Amino acid sequence: MPIVVLVVIILLVTWSSIYTVPSDSVAVVQRFGAYLKEVPAGLHFKMPFGVDEATIVPVKRQLKQEFGFTTPGGTDPYQGSQTRDSRQETQMVTGDLNAALVEWVVQYRIATPQKFLFEVRNPSATLRYVSESVMREVVGDRTVDEVITIGRQEIESEALTKMQALSSKYAMGISIDQVQLKNINPPLPVQESFNEVNQAQQEKEKLINEARRDYNKVIPLAEGEKDQRIREADGYRLKRINEAEGDVARFSALLAEYSKAPEVTRRRIYIETLEDIMPGIHAKVVIDEHTSQLLPLLNLNANRNTTSEQL
Incomplete structure (x- = not known):
């Protein structure tokens, strides 16, 4: 029995000490709940029995949040609108007091794992609120024609800048890569x-x-x-x-x-x-200047035959 117990203890220690970090992630190690270090991808060891706790953070993976729609098969619970009405978050009022249904996507990465885990409670949900607030502000500064037609690129650029500024201000540890508008329609x-x-x-x-x-x-x-x-x-x-x-x-x-x-x-x-x-003259008549009469010298029959042939 002591040998069996020793083997079991060794197995438990080994099982709770070894962990693997995927290639697109890092692990944030906490000792007794306090931040200790970050470890890169690969096979690592930690203190067993809950002394050290490793949290996997996908820092190299591009994440996204969708507003107004949800892509089927998503694993991130904050990718789409699950707890709120998706139509409600897309209903916005433009600067000329018209209504529009705006759908958009925010693509981001986790830039600082320590801030992402410890500075803000539930940073993914906070990012959704920040994104919706910024989008309502940007859309509210423009007319409905600009929102639906010619102002899409300008809205995306301004929303990206303001979202990144608020993310840095709140120290969420998030880097926003792109804000992309999807369907923009008037109310039904x-x-x-x-x-x-x-x-x-x-x-x-x-x-x-x-x-x-x-x-x-x-x-x-x-x-x-x-x-x-x-x-x-x-x-x-x-x-x-x-x-x-x-x-x-x-x-x-x-x-x-x-x-x-x-x-x-x-x-x-x-x-x-x-x-x-x-x-250019076909018929030529040469006469003596002393001749008194011209008629005897002309061949009238020849002229008549020529005229008949022409007729």
Whole structure:
């Protein structure tokens, strides 16, 4: 019997002395209820029979609290609204005295295990109250349109800053990583009317975008045609100017040559003019300047046959 009792005592001592800390946590060791130390992850030993007590704190795990809804399967009792009406904590009044149902999520980590365990009684519940208070304050400073539409990112940023400030002030040992807004809806009695207003706004934006699309399609085309017409006019202007200047230069050169030899230049001009005109004349009649009658020299039958063939 003494050997059996000794073995049992050894087993009890061993069982109450050995403990394991997970990789994402640390253990806060208390001796006779007073804080002693923090130990990292791994296998550790402590004083048996309740002299030392080790509390596992998940310092590397990201925790979250949900407001207005609860994700199924959560192990944290303070993750969702279990003891209070979730709809009640989401009902808020905006700065323009309108009501809105705001759902959000707070993601946080335990930064200082000693403060988390000993400075504040039930820090997780305190964080829920702090988060709800801050969110009501931030939403109450804005209009309902800002809360539901364009002010979401600003609300998240301001709420995060104020929650972290209160957590540090209360020494909860919590570091808030993110505040994320989820669904934001008007109260149920006016939700149908609000949806109609949203649809009207979306239709308005759609028509504006279509008008801008047509504008961007027509105006650049007109601008391009205008630039093309202007360039064509400039080109025609330059062409006429160059042609006129060329004619002037040609006439000036011709006048200089004519001044030197008028008779030769006149005959040369006459011959060059005939060279340009004669190829376009199909029938040519050359007569003596002393001939008194022209009719005997014309072949009238040939002209009649040619006219009949053309008809």
